[in-house]
Amino acid sequence: EAGxxxxxxxxxxxxxxxxxxxxxxxxxxxxxxxxxxxxxQGPKLLIQFQNNGVVDDSQLPKDRFSxxxxxxxxxxxxxxxxKLEDSAVYLCASSLExxxxxxxxxxxGTRLTVV
Amino acid sequence: xxxxxxxxxxxxxxxxAFLTINxxxxxxxxPSLFWYVQYPGEGLQLLLKATKADDKGSxxxxxxxxxxxxxxxxxxxxxVQVSDSAVYFCALSVGGKLTFGQGTILTVHx
Numbered sequence: 655e656a657g658x659x660x661x662x663x664x665x666x667x668x669x670x671x672x673x674x675x676x677x678x679x680x681x682x683x684x685x686x687x688x689x690x691x692x693x694x695q696g697p698k699l700l701i702q703f704q705n706n707g708v709v710d711d712s713q714l715p716k717d718r719f720s721x722x723x724x725x726x727x728x729x730x731x732x733x734x735x736x737k738l739e740d741s742a743v744y745l746c747a748s749s750l751e752x753x754x755x756x757x758x759x760x761x762x763g764t765r766l767t768v769v
Numbered sequence: 770x771x772x773x774x775x776x777x778x779x780x781x782x783x784x785x786a787f788l789t790i791n792x793x794x795x796x797x798x799x800p801s802l803f804w805y806v807q808y809p810g811e812g813l814q815l816l817l818k819a820t821k822a823d824d825k826g827s828x829x830x831x832x833x834x835x836x837x838x839x840x841x842x843x844x845x846x847x848x849v850q851v852s853d854s855a856v857y858f859c860a861l862s863v864g865g866k867l868t869f870g871q872g873t874i875l876t877v878h879x
């Protein structure tokens with residue numbers, strides 16, 4: 655079974671530039687998550703999709719971050735404009751269903767450095 | 770809101786030593802509890818989980834018991850190996866939304 659695919663693996667940009675990350679979840683998984691993991695901290699949920707609808711985006715900085723999940727499959731996360739404090743690993747995860755006991759499967763992540 | 774607190778790290782042990790990593794949580798509703806592990810150069814992966822009070826999750830010699838009365842989910846292993854060196858994250862889920870602790874770095878020396 656193929657895992658969660660993310661690209662790119664690494665990205666370096668200057669502040670005020672824009673950047674986009676792509677995620678392809680495990681086939682058949684209805685729920686997709688984007689997490690931000692700052693060095694030395696645990697992952698923090700940015701947005702949760704159920705199929706192509708948003709379930710929770712309460713911690714997404716909507717003035718600069720946006721995310722979409724077209725046709726309930728692939729997803730993109732965009733930052734525009736980037737700030738220095740956005741330097742982090744961005745993790746995509748998926749689960750079969752968004753219920754309390756469901757296991758989430760994580761991709762390798764995209765390491766973003768803003769200089 | 771929901772939150773998870775893990776013991777201060779990092780933890781350094783000799784091979785075959787006993788491991789405990791403490792985890793306590795605060796949650797609204799009835800959460801499921803998880804331990805995720807991140808090996809060097811790899812992505813986060815599920816180590817074990819428990820979905821209701823008094824359940825014990827176990828995998829690869831690791832165990833954790835869901836203690837509702839103490840709101841805890843401590844991770845234990847009787848005899849660690851060098852290959853257990855990794856970062857361990859305690860997490861809770863309510864409605865499929867995972868909330869993570871800050872992670873504990875474990876290093877095991879031969």
